Amino acid sequence: MSVCALTNIDVNSYVPHALHGADRAWAETNCYIDVWLEVLHTLKLEPLACLPMVFANDFDGDQWTFYKPAHDDLFALYGVDVQELNVWRGLLDNALTQLQRGRLVLTETDSFYLPDTAGTDYRSNHVKTTIAIQEIDLEQQRLGYFHNSSYHQLQGEDFIETFRIGKPADPCFMPLFAEFVRLDHLQQHPPATLAAMSLTLLRKYMSRRPQKNPVRQFQPVFLDAVEHLKQEGLAAYHAYAFANLRQLGAGYSLGATYLQWLQQHSELRTELCLDAAITEFNAISDTTKTLLLKTARAVMGKKAVDLAPLTEQLAEHWDQGMSLLTTTLHLDAG
Incomplete structure (x- = not known):
């Protein structure tokens, strides 16, 4: 017998949100935000409203911010209540x-x-990731879940291993972190109302933006890392690219799309001329995509590749984008 949190979802006809469309520069961002994009989409809520947090993204020394929608934001915008599952x-x-x-x-x-x-990773790498469980069928040993850019199913041995069915007690095994999502207070606001609420969040996260250009902090660390990656190989490159280049490029790609949505739906759209800032943040996305490909060639080809000009372009786009957004929102320039 199948148990579903929401409703039966046909995995074959499921249509992901446009943020996971084939035309996106970054079809996937990170596992946690990707799951929420699809969960909110399935609940017929607008996931773009919860994206202002990307404007607080920073370079954190060995990675870019692994951005997530805050639980308070999810409740304020949608009435979605997230609690830890013991x-x-x-x-x-x-x-x-x-x-x-x-x-x-x-x-x-x-x-x-x-x-x-x-x-x-399937049957080749043990990598931690986040899924949202929506359906369990014990008899068929089937699991329906949101992950990355869509909705999926697994069954049989994958089901058994995911839930450790029949495994002997292992004192060294520590259960992974889990949460449950309460929908008792779910709210669907009109677009203009939701945009106004989201604009408040944007101002909050802009107040938390890095005080110094994080791309300039990233530049020397990145260029040094590339030299080490040449010795470490492709697997190390993929791990590094996910933690750094993808989070940088995909984050500001989401930010640009968010600003387009905000400008379209906000009642202040006559005052919010965000086009120039959108162009700068899209440029961060596009330039990072180019940097990702050139870095792969530099690492695998072992030839000297001058990546500094691209990082300089990224730094300039960040400066311009943040300056334009700060001015448009009438914020303290810091």
Whole structure:
């Protein structure tokens, strides 16, 4: 018997949100925000409204911010209430209880058993990621879940391994972090109302923006890292690119799309001329995509490639984009 938090979702006809469309420069961003984009989309809520947090992104020394929608933001915008799930009976039993109560379960899990990662991690790499469990069928040993850019299913051995069914007690095994999503207070605001609420969040996150250009902080660290990656190989490059270049480029790509949505739906759209800032943040996305490809060639080809000009372009786009957005929102330039 199948237990669903929301409703039966046909994995074959599921249509992802446009942010995960084939025309996007970055079809995937990071596992947590990607899951939320699809969950909110399935709930017929506008996920773009929760994206202002990307404008607080920073270079954190060895990675760019792994941005996530804050739980307070999700509740303020949509009435979505996220709480930690105490997996005291084991993930399967605790998840079933929540699904039966109409609650989604977000959990960290191992990509090794996720068939949607075929070609990257499936049955080849043990990598932690986040999924949102929406359906469990014990009899068919089937799991329906949101992950990355869409909705998927797994079953059989993957189901058994994901939930550790039949595994002997292992004192060294520590359950991964999990959350459940309460929908009791769910709200669907008119677009103009939602945009006004989101604009408040944008001002909040702009007040938390880096005080110094984070791309300039990133430049010397990145150029040094490329030299080390030449010795470490492709696997190290992919890990580095995900933690740094993808989070940088995809974050500001989301930011540009968010500003387009805000300008379209805000009642202040006559005052919010965001086109110039949007152009700068899209340029960060496009330039980072170019940098990603050139870095791969530099690492694998072992030839000297001058990547400094691209990082300088990124720094200039960040300065211009943030300056324009600060001025448009009438914020303190800091």
